[in-house]
Amino acid sequence: MRTPRFTDATLLAGATFAMLAWSLLAHTTLASLAGIGVALWFPASVRLYAVLLHWLPVASGVRTHADYVPPSQQQQHELVASCLLTAACTLTLLIYTPPSEALACAIALNFANLLAQFDRREGWLPNAILMPMLLCGLLAGAGLGYPGSAITGACTAWILGGAGLFALSISLRGNFMSGADALLLCACGAWVGFGGIWAFLLFAGCGLWGVWAVRRTTRTPMVQVAPNAALRPVWRYPLAIPCALGLLPVFLLRSTPLLPHWAQTLLGG
Structure with a gap:
């Protein structure tokens, strides 16, 4: 008897079906519609990000089409897992935050996810996304009522x-x-606002330490040369993943009703 294989397509279909089922049980109509949108966006985001990861470096001159190397199975799994x-997290936000705020956070998390994929594969952050x-x-x-805090x-x-x-230089x-x-940090600061910038930096710092620990374990260099550098190279740390890890807890925690008021204030809530 053959053992059924658990492929990415199976995961996409199963997760999408589960999200659609969750959306039907949402507490409000708006949350239900937002959940359906998130469920349909999940498989679409995997395909869209794969196309961008393929063609955006070519369009930006980072590499030629002839130098393209198809993503490995691990990279494909990482892409599907990050989109999932x-x-x-967006569906979790829909439980206790208004749909408009949850979808705004979803946009930020999708940007951060895509940048993390570029940083992971290419060591490069495209301005077309930043x-x-x-x-x-x-x-x-x-739109959410805090323009001054975002700026x-x-x-x-x-x-x-x-x-x-x-100082690092x-x-x-x-x-x-x-x-x-610098532009990545600026964009993240706009999303978390002035009230949440300190918590974001704390979580991002912990994420950077985690990336350093993983790379040290796998003997992967932490410092890398930025693509398209001039005659004198520009060195950089992989900051996209730590920034994504910094945004995630801020979004999830700052509107949690179980947290005390002072904790929500520190998170920018």
């Missing part, structure tokens, strides 16, 4: 990120002033 995690992430963060802040958070994250990269005697990394 993003969708699951700039829309920053713009959407500012627009979401205006202040973006500026604070950019200043602190630039200062950190400058001095201490390690190398050029770590990566504009893409």
